[in-house]
Amino acid sequence: MAKHPLQMTINGKPVDAVDIPDDLPMIDYLHEYNNLTGSRLGCGQGICHACVVIVDNPDGTSEEVRTCITGAHYFAGKKIRTIEGHAKRDEQGVVTELNPIQLRFVDEFAFQCSYCAPGFVNAATVLVEKLQRQPVAKSQLEQVIEDSLGHHICRCTGYVRYYSATRNVLSDLGLVKEG
Amino acid sequence: MKHLLTRITLAVGLAAPLLQAQADDQVERGEYLTRAADCMACHTAPGGAPFAGGLAIESPFGIIYGTNITQSKEHGIGLYTDDEFFAALTEGKRRDGANLYPAMPYTSYHLMPREDSDAIHAYLKTVAPIERDAPETSLSFPFNVRLGLTAWNLMYADDLQLKPAEDKSEAWQRGQYMVEVMGHCGECHTPRSATGAMEVDKHLSGGLLNGYLSPSLLADDLANRGWNHQDLSTFLKHGMSSQGTMFNEMYPVFHNSTQFLDDKDLAAMATYLLGDTPPAAKVVETRTLDDLNDSAKRGHQQYLNVCAGCHAPEGEGKPHIAVAMRGNTTVRLDDPRNLLRVIEDGIDEQQFSGFERMQPMPGFADKLDQTQLTDLLNYLRQRWGGQTGELAVSDVQKLQADKSDTHSKAD
Numbered sequence: 001m002a003k004h005p006l007q008m009t010i011n012g013k014p015v016d017a018v019d020i021p022d023d024l025p026m027i028d029y030l031h032e033y034n035n036l037t038g039s040r041l042g043c044g045q046g047i048c049h050a051c052v053v054i055v056d057n058p059d060g061t062s063e064e065v066r067t068c069i070t071g072a073h074y075f076a077g078k079k080i081r082t083i084e085g086h087a088k089r090d091e092q093g094v095v096t097e098l099n100p101i102q103l104r105f106v107d108e109f110a111f112q113c114s115y116c117a118p119g120f121v122n123a124a125t126v127l128v129e130k131l132q133r134q135p136v137a138k139s140q141l142e143q144v145i146e147d148s149l150g151h152h153i154c155r156c157t158g159y160v161r162y163y164s165a166t167r168n169v170l171s172d173l174g175l176v177k178e179g
Numbered sequence: 180m181k182h183l184l185t186r187i188t189l190a191v192g193l194a195a196p197l198l199q200a201q202a203d204d205q206v207e208r209g210e211y212l213t214r215a216a217d218c219m220a221c222h223t224a225p226g227g228a229p230f231a232g233g234l235a236i237e238s239p240f241g242i243i244y245g246t247n248i249t250q251s252k253e254h255g256i257g258l259y260t261d262d263e264f265f266a267a268l269t270e271g272k273r274r275d276g277a278n279l280y281p282a283m284p285y286t287s288y289h290l291m292p293r294e295d296s297d298a299i300h301a302y303l304k305t306v307a308p309i310e311r312d313a314p315e316t317s318l319s320f321p322f323n324v325r326l327g328l329t330a331w332n333l334m335y336a337d338d339l340q341l342k343p344a345e346d347k348s349e350a351w352q353r354g355q356y357m358v359e360v361m362g363h364c365g366e367c368h369t370p371r372s373a374t375g376a377m378e379v380d381k382h383l384s385g386g387l388l389n390g391y392l393s394p395s396l397l398a399d400d401l402a403n404r405g406w407n408h409q410d411l412s413t414f415l416k417h418g419m420s421s422q423g424t425m426f427n428e429m430y431p432v433f434h435n436s437t438q439f440l441d442d443k444d445l446a447a448m449a450t451y452l453l454g455d456t457p458p459a460a461k462v463v464e465t466r467t468l469d470d471l472n473d474s475a476k477r478g479h480q481q482y483l484n485v486c487a488g489c490h491a492p493e494g495e496g497k498p499h500i501a502v503a504m505r506g507n508t509t510v511r512l513d514d515p516r517n518l519l520r521v522i523e524d525g526i527d528e529q530q531f532s533g534f535e536r537m538q539p540m541p542g543f544a545d546k547l548d549q550t551q552l553t554d555l556l557n558y559l560r561q562r563w564g565g566q567t568g569e570l571a572v573s574d575v576q577k578l579q580a581d582k583s584d585t586h587s588k589a590d
């Protein structure tokens with residue numbers, strides 16, 4: 001397979017353009033070329049969403065993209081975030097503080113084996129960012145969470161804790177309005 | 180006197196109820212024919228009670244709702260006699276004498292013999308009554324005037340006639356009945372005029388339905404897209420074959436109808452469509468990358484970016500996940516409309532017989548811009564579709580703008 005140089009921004013840092021096979025799936029690019037192994041390969045078929053990363057669009061919106069079924073070159077020139085990009089770190093790269101979503105998920109035992117957790121954190125992050133642009137009415141909240149996380153599969157804990165932790169974090173962040 | 184007695188005996192004989200065994204046979208046959216005629220498709224709303232109506236059928240003239248054909252006396256057809264049922268089926272006449280909209284394919288069913296109509300009616304009588312009215316159809320003027328359909332019917336209702344069959348095999352003849360009358364395939368696979376009538380001189384040469392092409396079913400066109408007798412009957416039976424899966428409007432046809440047909444009838448349908456001496460199915464070789472033009476070469480990278488994860492880098496597909504692009508009938512269509520639509524719209528998860536599944540395909544309408552879509556279409560068509568021509572961005576723009584549906588089934 002032919003190779004071409006690929007450049008993108010991952011977790012705020014531009015990644016050097018090296019030659020990447022034209023057909024390399026994004027998840028392998030993250031794992032093998034960038035040592036970012038937090039995105040999980042679950043089904044490999046676009047169903048479980050354990051592998052999603054966040055793409056930051058030029059218009060300020062963000063979205064999830066599945067990396068198991070999307071080629072690395074699709075992300076050329078794009079800005080992406082992976083699970084490794086959410087917590088605060090010191091100069092050595094050691095995590096010093098989880099972000100509010102991660103904290104809530106940990107505090108509320110949202111996950112067990114955690115295989116699905118990177119995907120859920122990214123999905124909840126995209127949801128938080130969506131509601132930061134347009135908060136949601138309380139009466140719509142559960143439906144919005146269902147719509148935003150419903151396509152993520154978890155084989156261990158069920159979904160109740162993920163969903164209620166997400167509901168709580170959205171309230172903590174002041175993204176739920178009366179109504 | 181003897182003459183009179185014979186007459187009386189005859190009359191009594193005719194009116195005598197069928198023996199139980201005969202009646203059971205009739206109901207069983209009726210169930211089979213009801214499936215073959217795919218009554219369920221239009222007379223059942225998604226998730227609704229069988230035959231209780233309510234399916235919204237879009238037409239260029241407005242939305243037509245499938246009616247309740249359960250035994251409800253008030254909302255359904257519980258009061259219909261066999262005669263009245265036959266008139267509805269074959270002439271589009273309601274019990275009260277009003278005209279049905281020709282979304283009801285009496286334009287095809289008019290060739291149905293009385294005994295088949297009676298069998299279907301016998302079966303429908305066994306379906307539990309659902310006491311619910313289907314939503315009222317309200318079309319724009321002049322199509323809302325049911326009376327106007329009398330003139331329409333005079334002009335078009337019996338346009339479709341069976342083809343002469345003297346020199347044809349028995350299978351071909353049975354196939355003609357199953358395809359043309361029961362399956363009423365021509366209702367979607369035939370172009371329609373501005374009045375909504377099938378253009379019978381272009382019968383089965385392809386139509387438009389809800390923005391998608393209902394491809395030509397003419398033997399040469401089928402063979403050109405790689406269809407042979409075996410694959411065609413497999414496709415009808417299992418909803419899938421090496422040419423792809425039934426999707427869009429054909430997906431419910433598989434679920435409600437073709438999967439239940441017996442092998443002999445399916446083979447007969449394939450025989451009728453391809454002919455007693457079928458043309459050879461055309462094999463299309465995969466073209467090498469070097470052989471593709473510039474747009475298609477760019478499209479190759481689009482394919483690797485967003486398609487290959489499921490359809491595989493060499494287009495071989497993945498079992499239970501996504502169909503092969505090599506040999507795919509939609510890729511091979513001369514008209515790129517369906518390929519574009521399916522890339523834009525995606526396909527919901529599909530279930531087929533024997534636990535077979537295909538995973539949902541995402542739509543790419545907001546992921547790929549017009550140039551990327553054009554490149555991708557050129558790649559698929561040139562690499563695996565046997566097409567040499569190149570589509571321009573303007574062709575894609577034109578297709579995107581043309582959501583017209585003037586030849587819809589539901590008129």
Ligand code: FES
Nearest residue numbers: 042043044049068
């Ligand atoms: S691993 Fe990507 S969706 Fe399951």
Ligand code: FES
Nearest residue numbers: 112114154155156
């Ligand atoms: S915690 Fe194990 S899969 Fe979700």
